[in-house]
Amino acid sequence: MAGDGPNSRQALVNLRQLCQEHLKGRCTIEIIDVVKNFRAALKDNILITPALILVAPLPKVVVLGNLSDRQKLLLALRLPEGYP
C-alpha cells in the first residue's frame, strides 16, 4: 500500500475479507507502506500500488489494484473457489 489513499484502504478491506472467507488461519500477510519504506518497493519493483505479492507457495504472483475484482483475485491466488 501507499499511505492511506482510497485504493490502499480499499485493498486492505478487500484483503481482510478474503482471508476471513477463504484463508482463515492459513495465511501470513505482511503489510508494507511504500511511502514509509521506499526501499521495499524498490526491491520488489512495486511501481503500481496497491499491489499484492504471493510469495509462497511458488510460483510468485503479483496482483495489482485494490483487489475489488474478487474473481480475478481468487484465480490469481490459485484458490479453488475461483474456479466455477
Place this chain on the structure above:
Amino acid sequence: MRVRGRPIPKVPTQISGLDEVLEGGLPRGRTTLASGGPGSGKTVLGLEFLCSGAMAGEPGVFVTLEERAEAVRKNALSLGWDLAALEKAGKVAVVEARLYGEEVISGDFDISGLLAIVGGQIKRIKARRVVIDALDVLLRVFGDPRRERNELYRLHEWLIDRGLTNVLTAKVHREGDAAPQYEFLDFMADCVIRLDHRVIGQVATRRLRVIKYRGSGFGTNEYPYVIGDHGIVLFPLTKAELTHQALGPKVSTGLAGLDAMLAGGYRRASCVLITGTSGTGKTSLACTFVQSACRAGERALYLSFEESREAMVTAMLSAGIDLRPALRRRKLMVQTGLPEAMGSDGHLIRALQAIDDFKPNHVILDAVSACVRMGSEQAAFDYLMRLVSIVKERGITCIMTNQITGLVGTDEELSGIGFSSVVDAVIQLRFVEKGREINRQVLIVKSRGSAHSNLRQPFAITSLGIEIPDSPRPPVDRAGQADTKDGGK
C-alpha cells in the same frame, strides 16, 4: 498598467546548440516534454541533461521505464558519461522501473509506488532534476485515457510541488505529431521539444523543433542535429544576426601571378570559390595554396569528397605540387569521405570535429558539386551554409572548388546551388581553344572588399606547378570604395 515581464528562470542543458534555441535552457522547476519516434534521441537528451546537471552540482534521478538500468549506463558511457561513478558519488540515482506485463489486475490502482521510490531517491541524493524515460510505457498499464491523464497530471503536480526541473520523454509514432491519446502531454508540459528522425532522399536526418515554451521565447525553426560521440549536437544556424568576423588581411595564394590579380592574395576568413569544368585545374590551384600556406607554418584541413588522400597526393605530384612534407609535419589534415556515406548532418559533425581538434587556419572543400550526393540539393545547401558560417565565425579561410558542366554567366550558376551570398571571391578557370591548341585561362569574377584584375589571364599546369605570368596590367584600384562598402563589415 503594463509591466515588463520578468524572464523565467532557466536551467542550461549544456547540449551543444540547444540552449541557444531555448534562449538559455529548460524552465527551472517545471516540466519539459521530449517526444519523438524510435531512435530520435529522447533518452540521450534526458541523459545529457541529467549528467551535465550532476556535474554542475544539481543531482538528478533517472527513471527508466523501458530499458534496463544496465543498458542506460552503457548508453551513457558511449556518450562519455560514467553514470556508475556518478551514482557512487551520490550525484545520480537510476531507478529501473519496469513493468513486466505478467501482473494480474484486480480493481483500481495508481502510481504511488513509483512516486514513493522516486521520492525516496530524491531525498537520498537531494535531487534537483528528474528524467522519466518513456512515459508512454507507464501510461499503457492504465488502458484508459481518462485514468492515464489523471495519473499523469498527478505525476506532473508531484514533481512541480517538489520544485524539480524535469524532463519526461514519450514515444510518438506519427511524424512530427503526438499520438492523439497523448496530446494532453503537450498541453500539460511547459516546454515541448519534438525530435524527429526521418529519411530524406535515402539519407537519415534528424530534426529538432521546440513546439512551445511557456513564458519564454524560443527558436521556432526545425534544427538539424546529430548524435555524435559526445551526445546531441544542434546546428541553430538561422539566428537573426550574422556573427562572421570581418574579412582578414591577405594571404598568398602560392602564385605570384594570382596574388597580383587579387591585389595580394586571398583574404583570410573569406570564402573563395574556385569554379570550372572538369580538368581545368581547380584542385591543383587549391593544393598550390595548401602547399604554400603549410610551408609558412599554417595548418590546412582538406575535405575531399572526390578522391582518396593517396590518390590526391599522387595526382598533385605530377603537377609539381608536393603535399607530403605538409602531411608529415602535420600541417595538413586530409579528411576524405564519400558524400553518400552519411547524411549532410553527419558530414558536418565530422568536419566540425576535425576543425575543433586540428584548429586549421584554412579549410579546403573539394568539391561543392559533390555535396549534392549527400542526399539532395537542400542537404548540400544546409551543409555548405553551416560549414561556411562556422568556418567564417572562427576566422578560418575557406577555399571551395566547384565543378560546373558548361559555360556560365551568373553567380548563382557559379556556386551551383545558390549560396553565393556567403562567397566572397569567385575564381573561374576555363579552357579556350586557339587554333589546334587548348589553353587555360583564369578570371577573377568577384573579390569582395578588394581590388582585383578584370582580365582573363592564361595559365599553365606544368610538372613544376602552376604557372601564371605576372599580371601585365595592374589590378584596377577600387580598394578605397570597396573596403568601406564590403570589406569594412
